[in-house]
Amino acid sequence: MRTGVVALALVLLVLAPVRAAHAQFSFDARRFGMGGVSLGRDGSVSRFNPAYRAVKKRSGLNGAPKISIPVPIGLIDFLQQHPLGKLRYDPMFNPDSAGFNPIALMNLITSPPIFYDLKKPPAPTNDVEFTIGKNAFVMDLGQAQALVPEQEFGLGTTSRVLDIAGPGFAGFHVGVMWFLHYDIGLTLDDSLRRVLKNADSVHANSVYSILGDATGQSGIAPSISYSGRLTHGAGGADSSDDGLYLGGAVHYYLGAGYARGRGPAGFVTGTPVFGAAPTPLLDDTLWTSNKAFAKGVGGDVGLAWISGPFEVGFGINDIGATLTWNDTKVQQIRYFSAGDSITTSLIANHVETKTKLPITYVANSAIRMGTGTTVGGDVVNSGRGTIIHVGVEQRYTVFAIRGGVARDQRKHMQFGFGGGLRFGGLGLDVGVFTHSPSLSEKRAMTMATSISIY
Amino acid sequence: MKAFATALLVCVAACGQGKAIFNVDVYSFMAGTGKDTIPYIIPPSTTASVSTVQKLSLPPGFGSSSVDSVKITTGNADLQNAGGAGSIGFSLYFASDSAGTYGPPAALNIPATAVSGVETVPVAITGDLSGVVDSLFKQDVLWVRIEATGTNGSLTTPVSGKGVLTALLIRVVLQDKVF
Numbered sequence: 001m002r003t004g005v006v007a008l009a010l011v012l013l014v015l016a017p018v019r020a021a022h023a024q025f026s027f028d029a030r031r032f033g034m035g036g037v038s039l040g041r042d043g044s045v046s047r048f049n050p051a052y053r054a055v056k057k058r059s060g061l062n063g064a065p066k067i068s069i070p071v072p073i074g075l076i077d078f079l080q081q082h083p084l085g086k087l088r089y090d091p092m093f094n095p096d097s098a099g100f101n102p103i104a105l106m107n108l109i110t111s112p113p114i115f116y117d118l119k120k121p122p123a124p125t126n127d128v129e130f131t132i133g134k135n136a137f138v139m140d141l142g143q144a145q146a147l148v149p150e151q152e153f154g155l156g157t158t159s160r161v162l163d164i165a166g167p168g169f170a171g172f173h174v175g176v177m178w179f180l181h182y183d184i185g186l187t188l189d190d191s192l193r194r195v196l197k198n199a200d201s202v203h204a205n206s207v208y209s210i211l212g213d214a215t216g217q218s219g220i221a222p223s224i225s226y227s228g229r230l231t232h233g234a235g236g237a238d239s240s241d242d243g244l245y246l247g248g249a250v251h252y253y254l255g256a257g258y259a260r261g262r263g264p265a266g267f268v269t270g271t272p273v274f275g276a277a278p279t280p281l282l283d284d285t286l287w288t289s290n291k292a293f294a295k296g297v298g299g300d301v302g303l304a305w306i307s308g309p310f311e312v313g314f315g316i317n318d319i320g321a322t323l324t325w326n327d328t329k330v331q332q333i334r335y336f337s338a339g340d341s342i343t344t345s346l347i348a349n350h351v352e353t354k355t356k357l358p359i360t361y362v363a364n365s366a367i368r369m370g371t372g373t374t375v376g377g378d379v380v381n382s383g384r385g386t387i388i389h390v391g392v393e394q395r396y397t398v399f400a401i402r403g404g405v406a407r408d409q410r411k412h413m414q415f416g417f418g419g420g421l422r423f424g425g426l427g428l429d430v431g432v433f434t435h436s437p438s439l440s441e442k443r444a445m446t447m448a449t450s451i452s453i454y
Numbered sequence: 455m456k457a458f459a460t461a462l463l464v465c466v467a468a469c470g471q472g473k474a475i476f477n478v479d480v481y482s483f484m485a486g487t488g489k490d491t492i493p494y495i496i497p498p499s500t501t502a503s504v505s506t507v508q509k510l511s512l513p514p515g516f517g518s519s520s521v522d523s524v525k526i527t528t529g530n531a532d533l534q535n536a537g538g539a540g541s542i543g544f545s546l547y548f549a550s551d552s553a554g555t556y557g558p559p560a561a562l563n564i565p566a567t568a569v570s571g572v573e574t575v576p577v578a579i580t581g582d583l584s585g586v587v588d589s590l591f592k593q594d595v596l597w598v599r600i601e602a603t604g605t606n607g608s609l610t611t612p613v614s615g616k617g618v619l620t621a622l623l624i625r626v627v628l629q630d631k632v633f
Contacts (some may be wrong), residue, residue, distance in 0.1 A: 127474070127475055129473065129475040130475065130477065130513065131479065132477065132478045132511075132513070134485075136479070136482065274510075274512075327510060
């Protein structure tokens with residue numbers, strides 16, 4: 001069991017940075033200090049907005065560095081506290097230890113320790129109190145009730161693990177990308193939520209379940225893309241970046257594999273509650289691809305407009321990206337109380353099923369004033385909720401101060417502030433930001449540090 | 455049952471180093487079944503015992519946990535004496551099966567309470583069972599036997615009546631070990 005837990009944790013640790021990087025755009029302390037906002041040209045929105053690929057990369061755009069290198073103080077601190085050679089005995093990873101706390105482990109997974117935690121995500125260690133009667137079962141989780149989600153919870157994202165742009169001409173390029181999409185959603189039914197969150201008693205002859213819906217798919221997509229500048233500013237093409245930019249891409253998706261599971265898992269109480277053993281409930285449907293090379297076509301489009309200090313952009317990805325899997329197996333997984341066994345039965349084989357990649361979009365705007373002030377905002381949706389960032393930076397000679405706010409995927413307000421020092425071509429940035437781990441309503445606070453090369 | 459135990463343990467595990475506390479309402483298992491009542495008739499100049507046995511079901515999955523304490527936090531009974539004068543005491547026995555409750559010494563003895571004539575006398579049943587029956591409370595089934603022992607000092611008049619349990623809550627504190 002211990003090995004399984006640790007293995008699962010490590011797998012998720014590998015996947016989690018993809019998600020974090022995707023959600024936060026980068027590991028740039030400057031951006032964290034501005035609440036996570038991406039400032040168009042000097043941000044990372046070109047991942048979402050193909051129009052930005054036509055905008056020239058200019059260094060020194062109002063303090064924007066060429067390269068930002070994260071300083072992983074958090075990782076150093078983490079490895080000091082959890083030496084690699086002693087991981088086997090580390091309470092963090094060892095379920096046999098009295099100090100093992102699965103919430104702390106989940107916090108680690110959802111908030112990888114790249115940067116230094118000023119305020120760690122809460123991991124409740126309170127007592128759990130049960131009241132047991134012949135026809136009553138009350139579970140008071142105390143402070144841990146705050147961890148019980150009100151709505152669907154889970155994680156998921158669409159990543160372009162590799163996006164290789166090949167040769168091209170006149171704004172057209174061919175390339176190939178490796179896409180990865182996963183989404184895990186869990187929803188407590190009302191009865192179970194009341195039991196866990198409100199310490200309501202379990203009742204006789206009642207169903208208590210979690211509805212799960214998990215999908216994972218991956219593959220490659222050869223692409224043809226275009227990005228170009230449609231109009232120029234008054235001074236011509238080379239005098240400034242002013243103009244209207246357009247970008248687009250068509251992808252031919254080739255799915256390598258996919259699996260989806262959906263259904264309830266829980267238990268049904270007997271009568272009386274503690275006079276009869278509850279019956280497990282499991283009645284799920286599982287779809288799996290038998291063969292690779294599902295096919296589908298989708299596309300990206302983007303627009304960007306730059307006028308002097310002002311710019312605005314909008315990009316949208318994976319439009320119409322529906323993959324058709326020609327050879328899919330559909331199975332039902334059920335629990336049978338007679339025999340206390342789980343059986344898998346084939347519902348259909350070699351059938352066609354379709355999956356979708358969620359549409360991802362970003363809208364961004366920024367204004368760079370001549371006084372050293374930069375203000376920006378963006379709205380991003382990468383398939384699991386909308387994130388809004390607004391941030392501002394003020395530069396004074398070698399100093400910079402920054403601040404920002406964000407609304408995260410779970411509609412929680414988050415805050416960021418920070419500063420920077422620049423000496424010639426080298427700078428050091430510090431950004432402090434708040435964030436709410438997946439299993440907590442409370443905020444944690446992390447300090448990001450990075451070295452900037454101008 | 456395994457699935458239920460797993461779900462329960464996940465909830466407990468979510469609270470890290472916290473403890474699992476069980477308030478077992480023993481009375482609720484006995485109420486309405488007749489087992490909450492112990493009728494007694496004690497002939498003159500004798501001591502007699504009568505008991506009731508009850509099975510208790512507990513959440514599964516705590517076999518590897520260690521028990522910090524087991525206490526009867528709330529316990530009440532009424533001695534509804536119908537006639538005669540004597541004294542009635544209670545003893546509680548615990549075991550993993552019903553027959554086993556007749557073997558070991560009592561886990562808890564409640565001193566005898568005097569009764570006389572037609573009257574109802576309340577009796578408090580409280581005590582610390584820690585270290586005596588700890589391991590039983592890590593199981594998902596255990597049995598409890600409540601024995602009433604009466605003494606009649608009269609040479610002529612029998613003592614009769616019934617002991618009626620009105621509340622019995624046992625609090626078990628476990629240091630959970632869930633995997």
